Amino acid sequence: MMRPNQARLDLSAARHNIALARELAPASKVMAVVKANAYGHGAVTMARTLEPHADALAVACMEEALELREAGIGAPILLLEGVFEPDELAVAAKAGLWITIDNDTQLAWLEAARLARPLQCWLKVDTGMHRLGVAPARAAELCQRIAACRNSLGPPVLITHFACADELENDATRRQIALFEDCGAGLAAPRSAANSPAVLAWPEAHYDWIRPGYMLWGHSPFGTRPQPNADRLRPVMTLCSAVISVREVAAGEAVGYGASWVAKRPSRIATVTVGYGDGYPRTAASGTPVLVNGQRAALAGRVSMDMITVDVTDIGPVRLGDPVVLWGEGLPVAEVAEPAKTIGYELLTRMPMRTPRVVARD
Incomplete structure (x- = not known):
């Protein structure tokens, strides 16, 4: 597969x-x-x-x-x-x-x-x-x-x-x-x-x-600030992936490179097969929004080349294969760019060929 x-x-x-x-x-x-x-x-x-x-x-x-x-x-x-x-x-x-x-x-x-x-x-x-x-x-x-x-x-x-x-x-x-x-x-x-x-x-x-x-x-070129005409735009690209692992992490345990994110409570962590090698920004900070099963969850720990980890403790059952949206429909790219200290223009234009472009709707 x-x-x-x-x-x-x-x-x-x-x-x-x-x-x-x-x-x-x-x-x-x-x-x-x-x-x-x-x-x-x-x-x-x-x-x-x-x-x-x-x-x-x-x-x-x-x-x-x-x-x-x-x-x-x-x-x-x-x-x-x-x-x-x-x-x-x-x-x-x-x-x-x-x-x-x-x-x-x-x-x-x-x-x-x-x-x-x-x-x-x-x-x-x-x-x-x-x-x-x-x-x-x-x-x-x-x-x-x-x-x-x-x-x-x-x-x-x-x-x-x-x-x-x-x-x-x-x-x-x-x-x-x-x-x-x-x-x-x-x-x-x-x-x-x-x-x-x-x-x-x-x-x-x-x-x-x-x-x-x-x-x-x-x-929107205005980022996360509302603007009446920009609010009518529809995203063309939705960057998608899926959950490949789910684990329970005890309070006090760290997740990811550099142990930069530490669980403040017993937490459920989903691993998603997407990383900076796929165009997701390495600079995205913990807390950056991610959609899992259409629900908002938060990035937990550093972005790896091929994977990210997401705190899904509060969003109900999450299983292997569940769909994930990194930006696009339901999640404006500006909301990812802002905590990554960049702009949506950069995230879109740096999308590598490793990530296939697939026409979903014509």
């Missing part, structure tokens, strides 16, 4: 989530971000699911884009980081990809290239993230150069990225919006600014294109 570990995928939830994005931004086109193996869900599976419901897809780099093209994905695909060397421009043209221009060097490569066909370009503007993008004061100049370039399909789409959109009380997003408005004033160029938190909570930032990513997988 195979280990019971699975990342079960509910494809209907992905369609629900992208429909919610469209509902919230009805005047905008939708670019579904499927980078990093579709945030750990499986790039090809999720791109095929979302392609009929999106106007375009987005990935981080050429390798991710070509994987989708080789799988038969025909939708426009944007390279969010652009090309890393000039030879990639010819590959992008052949594959019909869209490119981001982030700096003068990338633009010079585009102007000097001899391509089979022109490319749809997006111009990244740095409005405060200070990671990628040109200075706002140069947006008009570079927009004109791209529009005039023989290798460009006309004016670019202006794109920026928010640093603090998940912090609703933070004025940084309003400042970025104002700067983006200023630098785009008078330019005949579509605009795009809204990532998942902005799609959900900053309607003034929807513009011509929205770029939902994390929300497509059914998780």
Whole structure:
């Protein structure tokens, strides 16, 4: 028998989530971000699911884009980081990809290239993230150069990225919006600014294109804080396993590596066959919620490579083979990420290939 570990995928939830994005931004086109193996869900599976419901897809780099093209994905695909060397421009043209221009060097490569066909370009503007993008004061100049370039399909789409959109009380997003408005004033160029938190909570930032990513997988970018629109999302991935052992532990006895968890009372401990080798975070602290038979129990002791131990004293009979949910349906990934001192984005994207992705609902 195979280990019971699975990342079960509910494809209907992905369609629900992208429909919610469209509902919230009805005047905008939708670019579904499927980078990093579709945030750990499986790039090809999720791109095929979302392609009929999106106007375009987005990935981080050429390798991710070509994987989708080789799988038969025909939708426009944007390279969010652009090309890393000039030879990639010819590959992008052949594959019909869209490119981001982030700096003068990338633009010079585009102007000097001899391509089979022109490319749809997006111009990244740095409005405060200070990671990628040109200075706002140069947006008009570079927009004109791209529009005039023989290798460009006309004016670019202006794109920026928010640093603090998940912090609703933070004025940084309003400042970025104002700067983006200023630098785009008078330019005949579509605009795009809204990532998942902005799609959900900053309607003034929807513009011509929205770029939902994390929300497509059914998780709130606001963590465990409630938000009306995020509360309507449905998780796509449910990380599942099963109980493989149950034992009684006396008060005062320790469980797991380092003896970090000690029973304060006579306790029943279930061993579950999942660990950091399967994508469950080693940093998850004792007390992290785990669903056993649909009931909440608590992680007890350190996470091992292949196993965890769970205090099931208070949840009734537990037997070998009983189902366990680590996150997903019934248990938001943020509730696991928080005690692991990380974010749900990391837990999803670090899901290893050892854990099979299984389509549970289509």
